[in-house]
Amino acid sequence: MLQTETRLGDYEILDIVQSSRKEVVYRVRNRVANRVEAMKVLPDSLERDNEARERFFREIKVLARLVHPNIVAFHNAAEIGGKIVMTTELLEGVTLADRMEVTRLPVQEACVILQQVLAALGHAHSQGVVHREVTPDNVWLLPGGMAKLGGFALAKGKGDLNLTQEGTSLGTVHYMAPEQVKGTSSVDFRADIYAAGCLMYELLTGKKPFEAKSQFDVMLAHVQREATPAVVVNPAIPAALQMVISTAMQKDPAHRYPNAYAMGTAIQEALHGRPEKVRDAAAPAPVAAPPAASPGPAAPEPVPASGAPPPSALVEGMVTYLAFATLAAAIVWVVMFLAK
Numbered sequence: 195m196l197q198t199e200t201r202l203g204d205y206e207i208l209d210i211v212q213s214s215r216k217e218v219v220y221r222v223r224n225r226v227a228n229r230v231e232a233m234k235v236l237p238d239s240l241e242r243d244n245e246a247r248e249r250f251f252r253e254i255k256v257l258a259r260l261v262h263p264n265i266v267a268f269h270n271a272a273e274i275g276g277k278i279v280m281t282t283e284l285l286e287g288v289t290l291a292d293r294m295e296v297t298r299l300p301v302q303e304a305c306v307i308l309q310q311v312l313a314a315l316g317h318a319h320s321q322g323v324v325h326r327e328v329t330p331d332n333v334w335l336l337p338g339g340m341a342k343l344g345g346f347a348l349a350k351g352k353g354d355l356n357l358t359q360e361g362t363s364l365g366t367v368h369y370m371a372p373e374q375v376k377g378t379s380s381v382d383f384r385a386d387i388y389a390a391g392c393l394m395y396e397l398l399t400g401k402k403p404f405e406a407k408s409q410f411d412v413m414l415a416h417v418q419r420e421a422t423p424a425v426v427v428n429p430a431i432p433a434a435l436q437m438v439i440s441t442a443m444q445k446d447p448a449h450r451y452p453n454a455y456a457m458g459t460a461i462q463e464a465l466h467g468r469p470e471k472v473r474d475a476a477a478p479a480p481v482a483a484p485p486a487a488s489p490g491p492a493a494p495e496p497v498p499a500s501g502a503p504p505p506s507a508l509v510e511g512m513v514t515y516l517a518f519a520t521l522a523a524a525i526v527w528v529v530m531f532l533a534k
Contacts, residue, residue: 391442
């Protein structure tokens with residue numbers, strides 16, 4: 195581990211921001227740019243671990259091509275003093291996980307954060323990058339309301355080699371899509387949409403979609419069970435937001451939102467109604483701490499579970515059913531009256 199108040203190339207080590215088995219993050223001063231940054235290095239125990247080094251190189255390449263206001267900014271990567279280092283912007287704020295430990299967020303604030311996360315995911319997906327670990331720990335809340343997505347250590351870009359054996363699960367269990375649990379090789383951006391649905395559920399209810407005694411049971415639940423509806427856990431949630439969660443958390447990836455932008459605009463629509471001007475939901479829509487009540491683009495009609503008709507069709511069907519039921523009851527009454 196690097197000592198504070200020492201030099202590493204053009205960087206001065208100020209202190210340690212985070213230390214874990216997988217990585218060490220330092221607060222450093224870039225003496226050339228005269229800027230305080232975050233420096234990430236592999237811990238000494240993983241210096242000779244080929245898979246760990248390959249994942250670190252992959253993270254560097256992924257972040258280097260993602261430039262978006264809601265994604266942690268990449269600065270530089272180099273080999274200094276025999277160590278591979280990566281520097282990024284230093285995020286001054288708290289993680290979403292820390293914020294959620296204090297209190298449940300108001301619905302409006304939670305949705306603004308989610309829209310920013312989805313804008314970040316939409317950009318990453320447009321660059322062929324699947325995050326694979328969308329969790330509260332990887333979302334940073336900055337002063338002023340800006341949210342930034344980080345934690346791209348498990349991210350995979352288009353054409354990257356598969357470093358995980360098929361049949362091996364990869365991710366954080368409470369936010370893993372069924373296909374991630376199964377360890378299939380076909381995991382794509384739709385796994386991130388499922389994770390965003392799990393994150394949305396937790397933000398609006400204060401509880402994770404599936405709670406169990408073991409990680410195995412949680413993983414099994416993602417594959418086999420439906421989560422208790424968020425509106426049951428928190429009746430204050432608008433029913434339209436429940437539809438967004440249900441669509442995002444469909445077991446079959448084909449039944450989820452077609453892209454992250456569509457989910458973001460569906461949230462906007464659920465909060466404020468359908469805007470008059472409709473914008474293509476697939477178009478890039480960076481979000482930088484939007485005003486709480488600003489109108490947004492329209493989203494495609496959410497795809498209900500298991501190919502069920504949309505809510506409007508269900509309402510029309512119910513009205514038709516009630517009309518026929520009323521008519522049938524009237525006929526029966528007339529027949530009984532005449533038979534007397």
